[in-house]
Amino acid sequence: MAKSLYEKRFDGRTISEVRPMIAKVGIVPSADGSASFETGGTKAIAVVRGPRTLHPQHLQNAQTGILRVQYGMMPFSVWDRIRPGPNRRSEEIGKVCEWALSSVVDLSGFPNTVVDVFIQIPKADAGTRVAGLNAAAMALAHAGLPMKQMLTAIAVGKADKTLLVDVDKAEEDFHDGEGATDIPMAVTSRTKEIALLQLDGKISPSELSEAIEMGKKACDDILKVQMAALKSVTGEDNE
């Protein structure tokens, strides 16, 4: 097999190393639950409000509460300004995050209601949806909602022939050789099931399963950070 064109990472990390993480819980006092999650140059804030009665009424589900996720990048989150407001990309990411989070949150006890999750990205350096999911899972737990388990997310990528954990923007834009592949994935904390798996780029089936294993391993480290943040909350700190 030919040598990969990308062997040493630009920022000096090993291939399975996640960027330094900072997680905080309870950052928005007026919300029912809130959290922030930061990895390197990417930061996500998640705020949970609800359960509350869903309007308009025709959207209500009489059997269960529903989860609604809104994702958005702040105008200043990247080098050139992003036009604020919803767009095709943010709508799609909100939807996939919603599906991923639905697999751990149980709202069957709150029919006709909605739980709103707002994910905002103040700083973006690739991997924003996975940072958003990590923050959202913590915020949902902080909101005291029934959850079977936590959710942890990571983006695994490939630059030329090298598999990489937690790709940053420079690696995502790698153009030489086979180019770059990006695989955002989310794993449940207890059963280790995959709640989200997306693929952007080209990868062989054997490399994909290897990438998933690398991602699962990285998720264990992220879970520790999430748990430490939730455990450091003194409790009773929200209004």
Place this chain on the structure above:
Amino acid sequence: MAEKRQLVIPGETIISGNEFLPGDGAYRDGVEVVAGRYGIANIFEKHVRVVPVSGAYYPRRGNTIIGTIVDITFNGWLIDFGGAQNAFLPVSEVPRYVNKNEMAEFLDFGESVIVKVWDVKSRGVDASMKMRGFGKIEGGLIISIGPNKVPRVIGREGSMVKMIKGATGSDVTVGQNGKVWISGKDTDSEVATRKIIEFIADNATITGLTEKVENFIKDLGLKVESGVEVIAENTDGGEE
């Protein structure tokens, strides 16, 4: 495995063993009892439950709640108390006869009430005001402190509320939904009471709170009555 009375995270094993029974906020996975929500794990004898420490208010049967009338239907009132759904107060659950054509005469839109949670169904909450201490709120002021601070404001067996009442002479009713109704003899004593309650809410996580509150009350120029016999009043859901 989580220690006794420890913060647990959803999916975390609280304790292992077939003899333990999962209660509120916990579920069984094989031999392990697992947290089904974020909160403090409480193991009482063989019963395991998780008590939430944050988040929205979830009504429970027997709670005292303070809310406002948001709708009048043909057989009752809808009360907004800050929960997921509104509470329903049927005409039959008010302490006097109300003519169905003149229901707004008794309780009108925007008026505040203290009611008891009679029943919690997945579809909503039924309320009642047919007991002493419940009814329409007239005068005084309502402040919001958030549902998670209620146990501290009430104190062990109502000790904190008793102390506030003794020091200020105001009547204090704490709703489990995080709303507090203060009714004093004059505005000054009501404002003082409000300051004390807000002080407790701001310092809810501190240990030795009672002593700090005593000092705070003294700083306000009020006297703390000591050795008052504690009467269990409005204390359901107080600190465990």
